[in-house]
Amino acid sequence: MTIRALVLLTIAFLAACQSLPDDAFRLSESALAVREIQTREYYSISDAAILSASTDVLQDMGYAIDEIEEPLGVLSASKRADATTGFQALGSLAMDSVRCVFTFMLICDGKNYSKLDDVQDIRLTLISRPQLGDKNNVIVRITIQRVIWDKKGRLSEQQTVTDSEVYAAFFERMSQSVFLERELTR
Amino acid sequence: MIKSFLLGALLLLGACASNNAVITEGGSPVQIRQIQTRTYDTLNKRETLRSVLATLQDLGFVIDKADYDLATISATKLQDYQIRMTVTVRERDSERLDVRANARFNESPVEDPRAYQDFFAVLDKAIFLTLHDVD
Numbered sequence: 001m002t003i004r005a006l007v008l009l010t011i012a013f014l015a016a017c018q019s020l021p022d023d024a025f026r027l028s029e030s031a032l033a034v035r036e037i038q039t040r041e042y043y044s045i046s047d048a049a050i051l052s053a054s055t056d057v058l059q060d061m062g063y064a065i066d067e068i069e070e071p072l073g074v075l076s077a078s079k080r081a082d083a084t085t086g087f088q089a090l091g092s093l094a095m096d097s098v099r100c101v102f103t104f105m106l107i108c109d110g111k112n113y114s115k116l117d118d119v120q121d122i123r124l125t126l127i128s129r130p131q132l133g134d135k136n137n138v139i140v141r142i143t144i145q146r147v148i149w150d151k152k153g154r155l156s157e158q159q160t161v162t163d164s165e166v167y168a169a170f171f172e173r174m175s176q177s178v179f180l181e182r183e184l185t186r
Numbered sequence: 187m188i189k190s191f192l193l194g195a196l197l198l199l200g201a202c203a204s205n206n207a208v209i210t211e212g213g214s215p216v217q218i219r220q221i222q223t224r225t226y227d228t229l230n231k232r233e234t235l236r237s238v239l240a241t242l243q244d245l246g247f248v249i250d251k252a253d254y255d256l257a258t259i260s261a262t263k264l265q266d267y268q269i270r271m272t273v274t275v276r277e278r279d280s281e282r283l284d285v286r287a288n289a290r291f292n293e294s295p296v297e298d299p300r301a302y303q304d305f306f307a308v309l310d311k312a313i314f315l316t317l318h319d320v321d
Binding site: 016020021023026027028031035038066067069071072073074076120123124125127129132141143144145146147158159160 | 248269292307
């Protein structure tokens with residue numbers, strides 16, 4: 001009995017201490033594809049002008065600039081935004097209502113609703129660097145992360161964004177800003 | 187039985203205890219620096235730092251701080267877990283640069299040499315690509 005108790009406690013102890021995954025510092029199989037999604041080339045522009053155009057784009061989207069280091073072409077920014085979706089909210093409210101009715105009003109604690117995503121903190125890094133072969137061209141790579149909090153302020157999810165549509169939309173705005181930047185500096 | 191549970195509970199509490207010792211805790215400086223440092227004689231400081239940035243982005247990190255003069259980059263990776271990493275580049279002599287990386291996984295320092303071997307293997311590739319003019 002004592003051994004069993006010790007084994008149980010050891011398992012509990014190990015579960016409490018999540019260990020570093022083997023692949024934490026290894027390139028994933030999708031790393032190359034993700035890199036392509038996150039990268040664009042801009043021609044006939046300096047990396048300083050790209051940073052300036054990027055700042056404008058980020059301000060357009062309501063980001064605050066957290067870090068900018070021109071010699072390395074680094075720009076990091078963040079914003080807090082709404083994370084709720086109407087569909088999710090309706091589903092949770094419906095489930096809570098059904099539970100409330102079926103338990104004859106005994107359990108009406110809104111448990112599902114409280115687990116809903118509420119707000120998200122979005123952080124991104126943009127790195128611009130002159131193309132190795134041609135210094136007049138600039139390669140821009142963006143990585144985006146987000147942390148989602150539920151209605152009770154608990155951590156719901158943290159992830160690196162790899163959705164290609166998000167990056168495509170960002171670069172669409174970026175292209176417009178680069179065009180304006182070129183016009184300004186002409 | 188109760189004694190075992192008490193012992194186990196004490197063990198768990200001990201593992202999670204928050205005290206002043208954690209502020210200055212750490213292993214042997216020589217050993218830790220050895221596993222966290224690689225010496226490169228290939229690129230200059232700027233290109234080495236750019237290679238570090240490319241490596242961190244490849245590994246899914248977002249850059250928290252970057253300072254060219256102090257040659258220091260801090261970054262965070264968020265998945266089901268959190269890794270915070272700081273990489274510094276320092277001139278060893280006129281031809282060689284030391285790159286040192288240290289990481290924390292959730293609340294613990296990463297001390298497994300294999301983790302740093304993996305990191306430097308990715309950095310080696312990034313440096314190789316820069317050296318051979320491949321974007």
